[in-house]
Amino acid sequence: MENALSSPLQMSAAPVRHARRSKRNRSVIPGFGLTMGLTLAWLSLIVLIPLSTVFIRSAGMGWADFLAAGFSPRAVAAYTVSFGTAFAAALVNAVFGLLTAWVIVRYDFPGKRVVNALIDLPFALPTAVAGIALTAIYAGNGWVGQFFEPLGIQLAYTPVGITLALIFIGLPFIVRSVEPVLEDMSAEVEEAALSLGANPWQIFSRVILPAILPSLLTGFALAFARGVGEYGSVIFIAGNMPFKSEIAPLLIITQLEQYDYAGATAIATVMLVASFAVLLLINLIQAWSRRRMNG
Amino acid sequence: MRHISRLRILCAAVTAASLALAGCSGNEPKGGNAVEILNVSYDPTRELYEAINPKFAAAWKAESGQDLKVNMSHGGSGKQARAVIDGLSADVVTLALAYDIDEIAAKGGKLATNWQSRLPHNSAPYSSTIVFLVRKGNPKAIRDWNDLVKPGVAVITPNPKTSGGARWNFLAAWAYAKAQNGGSEAAAQDFVKKLYANVPVLDSGARGSTTTFVERGIGDVLLAWENEAFLAQKEFGEGKFDIVAPSVSILAEPPVAVIDGNAKRHGAEKVAEAYLKYLYTPEAQEIIAQNYYRPIDENVAAKYASTFPKLNLVTIDGEFGGWQAAQKKFFADGGIFDRIFTEIKR
Amino acid sequence: MNTLSFIRARHLLIAAALAFIALFLVLPLVSVFVAALQKGLAAYGAALIDPDALSAIRLTLLVAAIAVPLNIVFGVLAAWSIAKFDFPGKSLLVTFIDLPFSVSPVVAGLIYVLMFGAQGWFGPWLQEHDVQIIFAVPGIVLATIFVTFPFVARELIPLMSEQGRDDEEAALSLGASGFQTFLRVTLPNIRWGLLYGVLLCNARAMGEFGAVSVVSGHLRGITNTMPLHVEILYNEYNFVAAFAVASLLALLALVTLVLKSIVEWRFGYHHGSAKH
Numbered sequence: 001m002e003n004a005l006s007s008p009l010q011m012s013a014a015p016v017r018h019a020r021r022s023k024r025n026r027s028v029i030p031g032f033g034l035t036m037g038l039t040l041a042w043l044s045l046i047v048l049i050p051l052s053t054v055f056i057r058s059a060g061m062g063w064a065d066f067l068a069a070g071f072s073p074r075a076v077a078a079y080t081v082s083f084g085t086a087f088a089a090a091l092v093n094a095v096f097g098l099l100t101a102w103v104i105v106r107y108d109f110p111g112k113r114v115v116n117a118l119i120d121l122p123f124a125l126p127t128a129v130a131g132i133a134l135t136a137i138y139a140g141n142g143w144v145g146q147f148f149e150p151l152g153i154q155l156a157y158t159p160v161g162i163t164l165a166l167i168f169i170g171l172p173f174i175v176r177s178v179e180p181v182l183e184d185m186s187a188e189v190e191e192a193a194l195s196l197g198a199n200p201w202q203i204f205s206r207v208i209l210p211a212i213l214p215s216l217l218t219g220f221a222l223a224f225a226r227g228v229g230e231y232g233s234v235i236f237i238a239g240n241m242p243f244k245s246e247i248a249p250l251l252i253i254t255q256l257e258q259y260d261y262a263g264a265t266a267i268a269t270v271m272l273v274a275s276f277a278v279l280l281l282i283n284l285i286q287a288w289s290r291r292r293m294n295g
Numbered sequence: 296m297r298h299i300s301r302l303r304i305l306c307a308a309v310t311a312a313s314l315a316l317a318g319c320s321g322n323e324p325k326g327g328n329a330v331e332i333l334n335v336s337y338d339p340t341r342e343l344y345e346a347i348n349p350k351f352a353a354a355w356k357a358e359s360g361q362d363l364k365v366n367m368s369h370g371g372s373g374k375q376a377r378a379v380i381d382g383l384s385a386d387v388v389t390l391a392l393a394y395d396i397d398e399i400a401a402k403g404g405k406l407a408t409n410w411q412s413r414l415p416h417n418s419a420p421y422s423s424t425i426v427f428l429v430r431k432g433n434p435k436a437i438r439d440w441n442d443l444v445k446p447g448v449a450v451i452t453p454n455p456k457t458s459g460g461a462r463w464n465f466l467a468a469w470a471y472a473k474a475q476n477g478g479s480e481a482a483a484q485d486f487v488k489k490l491y492a493n494v495p496v497l498d499s500g501a502r503g504s505t506t507t508f509v510e511r512g513i514g515d516v517l518l519a520w521e522n523e524a525f526l527a528q529k530e531f532g533e534g535k536f537d538i539v540a541p542s543v544s545i546l547a548e549p550p551v552a553v554i555d556g557n558a559k560r561h562g563a564e565k566v567a568e569a570y571l572k573y574l575y576t577p578e579a580q581e582i583i584a585q586n587y588y589r590p591i592d593e594n595v596a597a598k599y600a601s602t603f604p605k606l607n608l609v610t611i612d613g614e615f616g617g618w619q620a621a622q623k624k625f626f627a628d629g630g631i632f633d634r635i636f637t638e639i640k641r
Numbered sequence: 642m643n644t645l646s647f648i649r650a651r652h653l654l655i656a657a658a659l660a661f662i663a664l665f666l667v668l669p670l671v672s673v674f675v676a677a678l679q680k681g682l683a684a685y686g687a688a689l690i691d692p693d694a695l696s697a698i699r700l701t702l703l704v705a706a707i708a709v710p711l712n713i714v715f716g717v718l719a720a721w722s723i724a725k726f727d728f729p730g731k732s733l734l735v736t737f738i739d740l741p742f743s744v745s746p747v748v749a750g751l752i753y754v755l756m757f758g759a760q761g762w763f764g765p766w767l768q769e770h771d772v773q774i775i776f777a778v779p780g781i782v783l784a785t786i787f788v789t790f791p792f793v794a795r796e797l798i799p800l801m802s803e804q805g806r807d808d809e810e811a812a813l814s815l816g817a818s819g820f821q822t823f824l825r826v827t828l829p830n831i832r833w834g835l836l837y838g839v840l841l842c843n844a845r846a847m848g849e850f851g852a853v854s855v856v857s858g859h860l861r862g863i864t865n866t867m868p869l870h871v872e873i874l875y876n877e878y879n880f881v882a883a884f885a886v887a888s889l890l891a892l893l894a895l896v897t898l899v900l901k902s903i904v905e906w907r908f909g910y911h912h913g914s915a916k917h
Contacts, residue, residue: 028810028813028814029725029726029806029809029810029813029819029822030813030819031721031722031819031823032722032725032726032728035718035719035721035722036722036726036728038715038718039715039718039719039722039723039734040734042715042718042719043719043734043737043738046783046786046787046790047737047738047740047741047787047790048737049756050752050753050755050756050787051740051744051752053752053755053756053761053762054748054751054752054755057755072628073637074633074636074637096657096658096661099654099657099658099661100658100661100662102654102658103654103655103658103659104658107651107654107655109655113902113906115658115659115662116902117898117899117901117902118662118666118667118898119662119666120898120901121666121670121894121898122666123841123844123845124841124844124848124893124894124895124897124898124901125670125848125890125891125894126847126848126849126850126867126868126871126887126890126894127848127849127850127851127868128848128850128868128869128871128872128887129673129848129868129871129887129890129891129894130669131850132673132871132875132883132884132887133669133670133672133673133676133887134669135511136672136676137668137669137672139511139512139513140511140512140513141511141512143668143672144664144668154495156511157495157496157507157511157513164665167665168665168666168669171665171666200650222742225742225743226742226743228745229743229744229745229746229747229748230745230746230851231745231746231747231850231851231854232746232849232850232851232854232868236875239495239496239497240454240496240497240498240499241494241495241496241497242454242497242636243636243637243639246497248745249745249746249747249748249851250499250747252745252747252748252751253374253499253747253855254454254456254457254499256374256377256751256754256855257371257373257374257377257456257457257499258373258377258456258457258626258628259373259376259377259380259398259402260628261755261760263628264751265751265755268745268747268748268751268752271744271745271748272744272748275740275743275744275745278743279736279739279740279743283732283736333860338876341877366860366861366862366863367860367861368858368859368860368861369859369861369873369876370859378776378858378859380759380760381754381758381759381760381761381764381775381776382757382758382759382764382767382768382773382775382776383776383858384773384776402760403759500876502876502877503876505878506875506876506878509878510878510880527878530878531878560771
């Protein structure tokens with residue numbers, strides 16, 4: 001997952017540069033046919049053909065049925081919950097992830113290496129484990145939840161709980177996206193701005209933010225995409241109330257369990273299209289940032 | 296040639312992997328002295344079949360000389376039926392309600408549609424009902440269904456779309472409200488709407504709801520299988536919860552069936568049938584009663600009469616015209632449950 | 642803006658970041674171990690040597706042992722073809738390889754049900770030939786391969802692109818075969834990136850829940866992986882055992898993080914090969 005976040009960033013840049021350099025001479029390196037053939041075959045077998053089942057099943061439904069199943073009021077409510085909580089979590093992470101990345105890159109403090117390693121915990125910790133742990137903490141009788149219960153605030157089993165779980169899941173996406181860019185920025189620019197009389201807020205908004213914006217947006221989009229589809233860590237802490245705290249992946253499972261394959265595939269199709277859209281958006285952000293850097 | 300040996304290991308691993316992938320193909324018919332069957336069941340029966348399986352295995356060993364292993368799978372009743380329809384090769388299913396087994400018969404072609412007449416008592420070797428589990432001392436004074444719709448009462452029940460127990464809950468509430476209002480369906484619908492407006496968490500299975508109520512401390516009352524309520528009391532200490540029996544409830548008959556198509560393929564028809572018939576024996580009925588399911592054997596029922604209070608129970612056939620009709624009216628897409636939730640939507 | 646207020650701001654920022662990490666990352670981790678050891682070491686040990694727990698551990702190891710090597714092979718092949726050659730549609734191909742990252746795990750499970758379920762495309766044929774894919778080990782392996790599909794490839798593609806093909810071209814001009822070139826030149830160049838990708842691929846393979854849950858069938862002791870077993874124990878009011886198995890998975894996560902950090906510190910590897 002690590003690579004998912006930062007490599008789209010570097011990835012798309014690298015081949016382009018490479019391509020420009022080597023267009024002149026055809027490669028002497030062997031194995032293109034073999035490796036490309038195997039790659040395409042394996043990709044088709046594991047990813048493309050299975051994913052196509054969803055579209056083909058949906059296509060067989062006809063527009064009216066598809067819209068009725070994929071955009072029923074309950075499905076729309078589930079998308080709202082899934083997309084809304086994912087967006088809120090990504091927003092919180094954009095602030096605190098940026099703060100964390102800044103602290104790790106710019107400051108020295110005891111235990112920094114441990115903190116740096118811990119950032120990736122959500123990538124390594126199985127989502128189901130995260131789910132039961134977060135539920136235990138945020139339930140009304142849990143370590144954290146008990147302080148909110150007397151105030152009449154319920155964390156677990158509400159959209160707030162879902163958001164908390166998605167903050168956990170999404171944090172490393174932001175930190176790891178922003179980190180390399182912050183590392184590249186020398187402190188001299190900020191010092192120069194400071195010596196010219198800029199205040200910290202001006203430095204942040206005029207110097208730092210513009211430089212890191214593309215990577216921050218990429219991290220945001222990755223965290224958002226992951227959050228929309230997340231199941232394991234959310235399912236324990238979501239209240240599962242239709243129209244209120246029911247997430248879209250759960251609705252797919254619910255539809256399946258009522259033998260409603262058409263409904264399940266319609267919702268799956270909507271979510272797949274959303275995934276494509278987010279991937280496209282990430283690519284556009286990167287193209288934009290490349291253009292900006294070059295021009 | 297360090298790299299080459301490393302590559303060899305890699306190749307070997309891949310080969311082994313592909314072999315393993317090709318080699319794994321479900322339960323093959325097992326000859327000779329060992330036999331396996333798969334019982335796909337619903338959520339709260341874990342403890343029951345954990346107690347029944349070794350007893351039956353011993354009885355089967357004595358009868359046929361075969362070593363029997365009963366594999367179990369548990370989950371929400373609808374989810375389990377869906378898995379069987381999708382190819383989970385269950386030899387027997389023991390689900391929460393007849394509708395789910397009807398679906399297996401209708402969609403899989405592995406089971407005759409008259410399955411329910413093949414075993415005594417509509418193929419239901421035990422029954423149960425729906426009761427209320429409340430917190431110690433019943434602080435919200437919940438005595439009957441009409442206490443559940445009061446403002447400020449939080450009711451925990453699973454989603455009827457996926458949970459069998461939840462469907463029984465829903466229907467019991469409906470039956471009560473309809474009787475209270477002189478048979479008015481509109482009043483009944485209004486009543487269940489108010490009831491579900493008081494539900495803060497809608498888990499997908501009965502076990503999820505119990506965990507929410509008991510372990511997470513959410514809600515004032517749990518609508519639960521009678522057996523599940525007793526079990527929660529036993530697992531978490533007698534003093535923590537009280538069981539309240541409502542004035543009207545529903546006779547829940549969780550049915551069982553041999554999935555002929557699968558059992559035949561595994562060569563396990565005989566043992567699968569014997570397994571289900573065993574559930575009707577006095578020995579098994581005793582275990583059933585000990586696990587808080589209501590036994591159908593009269594002698595055993597008499598012995599455990601003090602455990603199970605006599606309740607005023609409606610039946611699915613008498614009150615709702617059978618499961619097919621009830622499912623269509625209440626729980627199908629666009630049915631009454633969907634409608635009340637569209638209205639509740641806050 | 643004097644120096645003092647800068648130091649103060651700095652401490653404030655560090656404190657805020659640490660508090661956030663403590664609350665959101667450390668607390669859940671600690672709670673797993675606390676809950677697992679709630680009833681003492683004996684109960685903890687008993688939960689782990691339970692036959693069903695052992696078979697879940699075995700299955701998880703088996704699934705990872707199949708899925709990870711296959712994804713290593715695929716990842717190297719894909720990275721080789723993408724990084725060392727130019728062809729039209731390259732970024733489309735890369736997007737396709739990325740897809741499993743953004744597909745919901747539930748959808749990942751669903752697609753295999755639609756393919757191999759009794760009501761699916763190949764269902765009738767599979768039943769006729771008595772081959773069980775979903776609700777058996779092959780289905781779990783397939784779903785796991787799907788969700789871990791991009792890990793190795795995604796780590797290697799930028800790394801190999803960055804390294805270019807000069808080294809390989811030199812080796813080839815000296816008369817090495819293509820395969821020798823890969824083993825002696827490319828592989829040593831990418832080994833840390835490969836290890837890094839494998840670590841994360843393995844962590845996800847062992848920990849996947851959503852996709853595996855859809856295709857598993859939840860047969861006790863047969864098709865329950867560790868994460869599924871955690872859920873089952875949790876649903877059986879057996880919280881100590883649930884958290885005990887969960888703590889094993891959490892340990893796995895910690896080991897992954899330690900190994901990853903070692904790769905980073907000791908060998909100076911930065912993932913994504915970011916040579917900015």
